[in-house]
Amino acid sequence: MASISVPDPVPSSTQDAENIRKAVQGWGTDENALIEILGHRTAGQRGEIAVAYQGLYNEILLSRIQAQLSGDFKVAMTLWTMxxxxxDAKLAYKALRRKRVDxxxxxxxxxVACASSPDHLxxxxxxxxxAYDSSLEDDMAACALYDPLRQFLVRLVSSCRYAGEHxxxxxxxxxxxxxxGAVVIKKEALHGDVVRILCSRSKPQLKxxxxxxxxxxxxxxxxxLEGNRNDRLSSMLKITVWCLTSPEKHFAEVIRYSIIGLGTDEESLTRAIVSRADVDMKKVKEEYKVRYKTTVxxxxxxxxxxxxxxxxxALIGPEQP
Structure with missing residues (x-):
């Protein structure tokens, strides 16, 4: 359910690398050419372009992108090219290094822990x-979050789920x-039973x-859990449930929250669109339209x-008004 459109036929990775080189050399940068190429290639194709570019020009494509662009456009293109x-490792590292963890x-x-496949994690x-000479689990265990949320997140990122359909x-x-019994009767959102179930079962089993x-x-x-929205642990548990079995609900909400109100949360908006364009942005767009009566x-x-x-x-792709 990816949303990007890929040309047919697709140019070779060598052709794309050569055209990117033209776009970043000379007087100024041809930003539209970069979008036309990289914004319309799958993750596998972008990886092949990066290999071809380095082989042709003895230069890392990502480094050239970062040196050539600026602002929110640079951030989006950097994340998309990676x-x-x-x-996802970079996003997690940046989140864990923040002084204030909100x-x-x-x-x-x-x-990062829940919205993709077990193999991806x-x-x-x-x-x-x-990249960081440390483990994600260790850094999560040492972060500024409080228990039991921190312990729960450590379990999530450490999980090795069954990837089959049984x-x-x-x-x-x-x-x-x-x-x-845990959530309603005992009113313990992160009760031991809850943590064990959400951190160990396969996604089909959880569904x-x-x-x-x-x-x-x-x-x-x-x-x-939504009814307990004033309880932070219940709120985080709801997001976990969504990311595990219907991530389009969560990412539709992230996009909406990044846009409404005063100013734009470009960091969240970029992350949501870049991370789902190759995965399920079509479903995110459908969820967004149903919930908010407008389009992404x-x-x-x-x-x-x-x-x-x-x-x-380009990453959102075409959609009906």
Whole structure:
């Protein structure tokens, strides 16, 4: 459900590398050419372009992008050009190094741990170790968050989930009851049972458990947690539930929150669009339209400008008004 449009036929990685070189040499930079090339290539294709560019010019493509561009456009192009696992490792590292860890910082860590495949999380942990000479788990354990949220996040980033489709319906019923007992009866959002279930079960198993929860208790687990919105742990648990089984709900909310109100949270807006364009931006756009009665495109056009707007629109892809 990626949203980017790729030309057919796709130019070779060598052709793309040569055209990028033309765009960054001479008098000024041809930003539109960079968007036309990199903004319309998949992660695998961008990786091949980077290899070809370095082979042709003995220069790292990402370094040239960073040296050539500026502002929010530079940030967006840098994140988009990076290998996805390295990008998520960088986002997590930056979040963990902040002096003040607020809710939106915590969102980043939950997204990295939960919003992609188990194999991707393994790749992120490897990329983190390679880039920062430390483990993501150790840095998470030492961050400024308070327990039990910090312990919960450590468990999430350390998880090694089953990646298959098998679901145990009997287990789903039993664990739906455990979630209800912890969240509703004991009113402990991060009770040990909750942490164990969310940090160990496969995504298909969790989806079955949440469906059984709604069937048995008449209300979806995320609705129950939304009702406790003044409780920060419940709020973080709701985001975790969304990222594990329906990440489009979370990222639609991130985009909306980054735009509404005074000013624009470009950091959050960029992260949401860049990280989902290769994954499920079509579903994010559908969720956004249903929930907010407008489109991602309309809101981005109304709140951004210039080349920054152009790359975001390329990644969002076409959508009906």
């Amino acid at each position: 290998d996805p696992a390295a990008r 809710d939106r910082t915590t969102w980043v860590l939950i997204e 393994v790749a992120v942990r490897k990329a983190y170790c390679s 679901v145990d319906e009997e287990l789903a019923g039993a664990e739906a009851a455990e979630l209800h 079955a458990t949440f469906e059984r929860y709604k069937q048995d208790y008449g209300k979806a687990i995320d609705e129950v 495109t309309v809101d981005v056009v109304g709140d951004t400008s210039g080349y920054y707007q152009a790359i975001l629109l």
